């Protein structure tokens with residue numbers, strides 16, 4: 040089967056003078072960078088850089104305008120109704136911590152409970168775990184079904200009148216399938232429960248509409264959307280920002296300060312203390328433009344086809360086992376174990392052949408424990424992958440098994 | 447669809463040498479039962495290696511060693527080598543031996559190194575920096591079990 044990426048040449052890492060033979064199967068960790076994104080960042084930094092939101096001179100005003108334009112575009116991308124719902128952070132991790140300490144901490148008591156799912160990345164576990172420990176609240180864990188998806192009916196049984204928050208991923212980073220978050224968020228809203236969606240993995244599928252999902256918060260990182268690291272986003276539903284306090288304070292977030300007291304700005308800027316990471320925001324904007332120009336429809340059609348091929352080829356190897364049952368969907372990643380061969384050896388053997396995959400617990404240690412395993416190998420797809428990457432992976436896995444299997 | 451038979455690359459074979467694979471597949475000391483006087487567990491958080499190392503020390507001499515746990519081939523082979531190498535070694539000498547072994551694992555200039563034959567398979571690991579921690583884990587865990595307890 041021939042599935043050839045029309046976009047691979049957009050990524051300079053595959054140039055003849057870089058890594059022309061790289062087989063990169065770790066886009067769920069971070070996506071490679073298209074030239075257009077790198078150029079936008081370079082050009083900004085060389086020719087337009089200044090401090091945003093502070094200077095009154097032309098160069099600075101221009102940068103402020105760019106950052107606010109990026110905010111508008113991100114609001115559109117997420118289906119948010121206003122740019123005032125979009126906060127710039129350094130990534131999903133900061134976005135989730137921001138919700139924890141700017142908002143949930145002001146509401147939590149020893150009676151409260153917070154619900155997460157069994158599949159959460161540590162970024163969407165540790166902030167809630169720590170808050171619960173600090174305030175004597177309880178952390179409840181919604182189980183997954185056989186396919187690795189949050190079981191709505193079981194989640195509902197965990198909810199009671201003291202449930203303060205449900206914090207779950209739209210798509211978890213080890214399993215990659217989509218959770219029924221719309222159903223969960225709607226149920227939560229009817230019951231006055233706050234919802235936080237970790238969109239770090241789902242964001243690379245586009246087609247997000249926070250209004251339709253009815254979530255209160257939605258977090259993602261630019262680098263999982265072909266942008267740079269250092270820039271993330273937190274969507275906060277209209278009205279919530281006014282109830283929140285900045286958890287990190289400093290320049291740029293106040294309208295009036297004396298030695299004894301301060302009055303914070305309204306809107307998202309009150310969470311963006313210090314100087315903005317403008318170059319990263321510019322990079323994220325360029326990534327959005329790049330993806331829009333390709334079209335989400337084309338991106339998803341391509342990746343679904345490639346994923347189907349990947350799932351089919353991997354299913355043919357009787358010495359590897361997916362960590363959850365595969366189903367009808369073709370998520371852009373696949374996590375598995377190899378019979379009696381440790382994940383680290385699999386990753387090492389593949390690395391020697393120029394194939395980059397992830398091995399370990401992928402920042403989801405409790406999930407692996409729940410599944411009764413220590414670690415897994417994860418392969419994940421991006422725009423630059425094509426069928427030859429899958430074929431190389433299959434050969435690499437076959438060789439690994441041949442060499443390292445224990446009879 | 448069939449998978450093309452393909453040669454395993456020389457680089458892979460350099461790391462996973464025959465002797466090392468032999469230790470991995472038929473390890474010395476793996477899950478052996480001894481009357482252990484010391485034990486400790488070690489983990490490599492980054493990759494998920496988990497090992498328990500245990501030893502029997504009698505009158506200042508290590509009379510038996512064993513290990514268990516779920517770890518990669520490099521870690522298992524290194525633990526197996528350690529079990530052969532440290533049996534009947536006096537506790538007083540063990541620290542120097544382990545420091546020397548770790549320096550072998552960390553070295554990229556293996557051509558100039560003189561080392562005991564049993565340690566030879568570990569020489570290749572230095573050229574694969576991300577795997578050094580796997581080879582070192584059993585030795586560090588042994589130090590924790592016997593010298594730091």
Ligand SMILES: Cc1ncc(COP(=O)(O)O)c(C=O)c1O
Pocket residue numbers: 067068129130131132133160162163208210211212237239240260
């Ligand atoms: C599901 C999920 N949540 C959160 C994160 C954390 O993202 P970041 O490291 O960009 O803050 C990741 C990154 O791997 C992720 O996959």
